[in-house]
């Protein structure tokens with residue numbers, strides 16, 4: 173299904189007949205010559221990016237290289253830009269911190285900011301989808317870290333996004349909860365068919381989840397690899413191990429030797 177794209181340029185989001193359908197009809201993101209500067213320094217510098225509808229893309233890069241800035245631009249939260257950014261109107265974003273309002277019950281948090289006064293049943297459906305059906309009436313402070321992150325995902329899902337933007341959503345979770353949350357996102361993506369852009373520091377997470385992994389450096393997408401493997405994936409797969417070394421190299425990180433377990 174073709175997704176209508178909308179232009180975000182210099183604080184204006186306007187519908188444009190020209191770029192709908194046609195060449196961009198199967199795209200979820202089209203970025204041309206995007207530049208974003210802070211105090212005269214271009215953090216994003218003539219960046220180009222295309223994401224087809226339904227693709228899962230992971231974005232890696234050293235700390236401070238501009239990943240979150242790019243995500244905020246795509247989300248429409250930052251419009252002080254030069255260049256062209258086309259994204260679907262239906263988009264949603266989830267951050268590392270779940271950002272739930274403590275004075276509203278979970279289901280009301282899920283519906284926050286949604287137009288058209290949707291009813292509780294809409295929130296319940298999304299909460300069921302992320303396995304939080306039993307916490308519909310809970311207060312945010314009673315949720316565990318993983319539950320709060322799932323509530324945040326439910327809040328993104330009720331928007332029925334064509335583009336889901338995730339900024340380090342698993343960064344604050346413990347290792348076990350993180351794996352469960354990754355599996356949930358993979359399932360949701362497969363079920364919903366939306367495009368996903370996941371900002372992460374974790375090369376293995378990127379390789380386990382994404383169709384394509386991008387490395388941002390010098391204000392542009394400096395490198396990319398395609399992960400041509402069915403899911404669920406195994407990080408011990410030789411292709412993934414090879415791509416992991418390649419990506420760590422591009423990130424300027426020495427790949428550690430695989431751990432050797434000795435049994436006495």
Ligand SMILES: Nc1ncnc2c1ncn2[C@@H]1O[C@H](COP(=O)(O)OP(=O)(O)OP(=O)(O)O)[C@@H](O)[C@H]1O
Nearest residue numbers: 210211215233234235236237238239240241242373
């Ligand atoms: N509102 C702002 N005002 C000034 N500088 C900013 C602003 N937002 C971001 N920057 C700068 O832009 C650069 C990129 O920041 P950004 O948060 O996008 O990096 P990042 O790649 O997401 O980093 P990390 O991986 O550490 O989260 C940094 O040098 C940051 O200090």
